[in-house]
Amino acid sequence: MADIALTILWHQHQPYYPDDVNGENPMPWVRLHGVKDYYGMAQHLLEYPEMHCTINLVPSLLLQLRAYTEQGASDRFLDVSRIPADGLSEDDALFLLDHFFMANPEHMIRPFPRYAELYQRRALGRNSARDALRRFQPRDLRDLQVWFNLTWVHPLAIEQDDCLRTLRDKGRHFTEEERDTLLEKQLEILQRVIPLHKELAERGQVELTTTPYYHPILPLLLDKKLAREAMPEVRLPRYTGGYPEDAAVHVRRAIEEHERTFGCKPKGMWPAEGSVCQEMLPLLAQHGIRWIATDEEVLSASTHGAVSRDGSGHVRNPEKLYQAYKVREGQAELSILFRDHALSDLIGFHYQRSDPGAAADNFLNCLSGISQVVQGERPALVSVILDGENCWEHYPGGGVDFLRTFYKACTQTPGIKPMKISDYLERYPPRESLPRLFAGSWISHNFAIWIGHEEDNTAWDALHRTREHLLHRQRADVPDSRHVGSVPYSGSSLPASVQRAWEEIYIAEGSDWFWWFGDDHSSAQDALFDYLFRKHLQNVYVLLGDTPPPELGRPISRKAQRVHYTLPRAFLDVKIDGRYTFFEWVSAGRYACQNERGTMVMAMRGPLEELYFGFNLSLLLIRIDCARSAKSALADFDVWRVGFVEPAGFEVRVTNPGKAEQRAELFRNGVPVPNVEIAVGIDQIAELAIPFDALGIAVDEHMQFFVELLRDGQSQDRAPREGAIVLTRPSRDFEQIMWNV
Numbered sequence: 001m002a003d004i005a006l007t008i009l010w011h012q013h014q015p016y017y018p019d020d021v022n023g024e025n026p027m028p029w030v031r032l033h034g035v036k037d038y039y040g041m042a043q044h045l046l047e048y049p050e051m052h053c054t055i056n057l058v059p060s061l062l063l064q065l066r067a068y069t070e071q072g073a074s075d076r077f078l079d080v081s082r083i084p085a086d087g088l089s090e091d092d093a094l095f096l097l098d099h100f101f102m103a104n105p106e107h108m109i110r111p112f113p114r115y116a117e118l119y120q121r122r123a124l125g126r127n128s129a130r131d132a133l134r135r136f137q138p139r140d141l142r143d144l145q146v147w148f149n150l151t152w153v154h155p156l157a158i159e160q161d162d163c164l165r166t167l168r169d170k171g172r173h174f175t176e177e178e179r180d181t182l183l184e185k186q187l188e189i190l191q192r193v194i195p196l197h198k199e200l201a202e203r204g205q206v207e208l209t210t211t212p213y214y215h216p217i218l219p220l221l222l223d224k225k226l227a228r229e230a231m232p233e234v235r236l237p238r239y240t241g242g243y244p245e246d247a248a249v250h251v252r253r254a255i256e257e258h259e260r261t262f263g264c265k266p267k268g269m270w271p272a273e274g275s276v277c278q279e280m281l282p283l284l285a286q287h288g289i290r291w292i293a294t295d296e297e298v299l300s301a302s303t304h305g306a307v308s309r310d311g312s313g314h315v316r317n318p319e320k321l322y323q324a325y326k327v328r329e330g331q332a333e334l335s336i337l338f339r340d341h342a343l344s345d346l347i348g349f350h351y352q353r354s355d356p357g358a359a360a361d362n363f364l365n366c367l368s369g370i371s372q373v374v375q376g377e378r379p380a381l382v383s384v385i386l387d388g389e390n391c392w393e394h395y396p397g398g399g400v401d402f403l404r405t406f407y408k409a410c411t412q413t414p415g416i417k418p419m420k421i422s423d424y425l426e427r428y429p430p431r432e433s434l435p436r437l438f439a440g441s442w443i444s445h446n447f448a449i450w451i452g453h454e455e456d457n458t459a460w461d462a463l464h465r466t467r468e469h470l471l472h473r474q475r476a477d478v479p480d481s482r483h484v485g486s487v488p489y490s491g492s493s494l495p496a497s498v499q500r501a502w503e504e505i506y507i508a509e510g511s512d513w514f515w516w517f518g519d520d521h522s523s524a525q526d527a528l529f530d531y532l533f534r535k536h537l538q539n540v541y542v543l544l545g546d547t548p549p550p551e552l553g554r555p556i557s558r559k560a561q562r563v564h565y566t567l568p569r570a571f572l573d574v575k576i577d578g579r580y581t582f583f584e585w586v587s588a589g590r591y592a593c594q595n596e597r598g599t600m601v602m603a604m605r606g607p608l609e610e611l612y613f614g615f616n617l618s619l620l621l622i623r624i625d626c627a628r629s630a631k632s633a634l635a636d637f638d639v640w641r642v643g644f645v646e647p648a649g650f651e652v653r654v655t656n657p658g659k660a661e662q663r664a665e666l667f668r669n670g671v672p673v674p675n676v677e678i679a680v681g682i683d684q685i686a687e688l689a690i691p692f693d694a695l696g697i698a699v700d701e702h703m704q705f706f707v708e709l710l711r712d713g714q715s716q717d718r719a720p721r722e723g724a725i726v727l728t729r730p731s732r733d734f735e736q737i738m739w740n741v
Helices: 029-047 058-071 076-082 090-097 105-109 111-120 129-133 138-149 155-160 161-171 176-202 219-220 222-228 244-262 278-285 297-304 339-351 356-373 396-413 421-427 452-477 496-508 511-515 526-543 630-634 732-741
Strands: 003-012 052-057 204-209 293-294 325-329 334-340 380-387 416-418 432-434 589-592 608-617 619-626 637-648 650-655 663-668 679-682 686-691 702-712 714-719 726-729
Touching: 003 029, 003 396, 003 421, 029 058, 029 155, 029 176, 029 396, 052 058, 058 244, 058 650, 076 138, 076 176, 090 138, 105 396, 111 129, 111 138, 138 161, 138 176, 138 679, 155 161, 155 396, 161 176, 176 204, 176 244, 204 325, 204 421, 204 526, 219 222, 219 244, 219 278, 219 637, 219 663, 244 496, 278 325, 278 334, 293 297, 293 380, 293 421, 293 650, 297 334, 325 702, 334 496, 339 356, 339 380, 339 714, 356 396, 356 421, 356 714, 380 650, 432 726, 452 496, 452 511, 452 526, 496 526, 511 526, 589 637, 589 726, 608 726, 619 630, 619 702, 630 679, 630 714, 650 686
Parallel strands: 003 052, 003 380, 003 416, 052 204, 293 334, 325 432
Antiparallel strands: 325 334, 589 608, 608 619, 619 686, 637 650, 637 702, 650 663, 679 686, 702 714, 702 726
């Protein structure tokens, strides 16, 4: 049995949103995550000085934070927030109604009665902003300005500030002065973010690390053909080479920015999206990077499967996962560690639906299990790495109760020592070397998110043509120069316009634009990301005094926003027996289980494959399909749960699903509802019938529900992964209405 060295790395990242040529910033996420997560995460660590960890800060994030606090930068959301409510134009009011509910409804809107009231009045998905506007008076729009900005302030910041608590407790009918005070408070919080991180580093509690400057996928920037290592048949862009000089710029400037901000060079680096390859090692070593990290699947590929997981998720050869390695290329040598993606996903996706104490106990039990199977005199290195901002809006109370409980448990449990990564590597230098580092990322150990799809390749080709145009103009204007990180070999300065044009190229090389191209991910802001990518390329031409080519004025993305689920088209006639019968469910609504949470992706998929739902006049009908037969798959879980957001408080619990003793009951606020028959059938598929009357749902009333699988009280899988299915109890003429549509 080995002790556990727990190294947690929180990755803090935002892409570079501003259009510096036009002086516009359409996105608020640096500001909002700044006053919420970047501030709150640092405050949590101040509460628990024994909790040591690593925080990765991407330079493009630091750059934008300083723009707000030192240069008076703004964003479209902040501009509209500052306008007096009775002076809003119609376009501004419509912008508020379309964008100021961009928060997790369950945890950031509904807990606050006035915000929930405005959300209900807006009727998103049922009314356009223009239709809803007639229901909003100026004082409603002012309250919306306040609540959107207030709900994005971290609960710890509100705990610490009398003024913010007063605003929260007042709840409604805010004044213009109160709204302006809130926005000033946001700026004050932002001004504390970087100094707080510097303080945590100087006191030795936190190690700060970096990422290449604008968050590019470094292996693809070195050579796009590296994508073929994991995807031999991938279709690449027309130009398949790379831009190693640009890769060097991103790395060099990241180190310089980090040193300028925090007074020392970083020892470690989280490459963007955990993307690594053998060829990048000399570049990183040259700039003083001593260690990098990525996902366990890259280790599996690098060891030809010696490290992997079985069908139950247990690690084969765990002693090989829970250690650090050396990697070498020529004279360059770095240390590398690999995250446990199952533990990382527990925090990122599952514990949000658990009691904080139960979640912390579950995590400690997992660490205990690792301790028992890893032998040796050294502590087992357990690396948990995930985004440090994106998951907390999905936790009740912003994750405050969970993090407090989690940090307390990690620092007070014998045999577990939270450590900074560099401290572990200095105390326990790697003994084993990997013969070769597989080229892959933290998502499926490949680069499929960023290259190979027609849209990704179109974007890469547009980037290449624009870059070639810039090189051509640079050579014409500065004949004695050759591009090396936007500085010519001659040592003379490039013209300011050329330097600014190179900056636009580097921004466009960031990974986030490519994340939203293709069919992997979708959000309400797909079109805006598409526009910003092309705008940065257009800016290259504008800065050079040239006309951008027409194709940069056309969207790259050909898809509409992804529809996460379809709705029923007719009444269903279903026999609840768990047997697959195609025509019973042919007219049902359908949700295909996939991850749709922004920029966080689950490394391990759960057993749920598809959710079907529909009704007849009296029953809500639900079916789930699993990766294998439902009877076999569900037997691994204690409870199959159908939870209702509306009507609130109701849930159906099928205990011991798939087993002889399975039982289905309806609960309201945790108490069984008597005399209600819930039909359940689990065999090839799992089917359920719930009486509408038992839920108190009248004809034409809305309901919102989700299905979930629980084991030991912990959520293991959920459909939808985020949010809920919204459905209406049908009237008798439902089918006639559908036929006439």
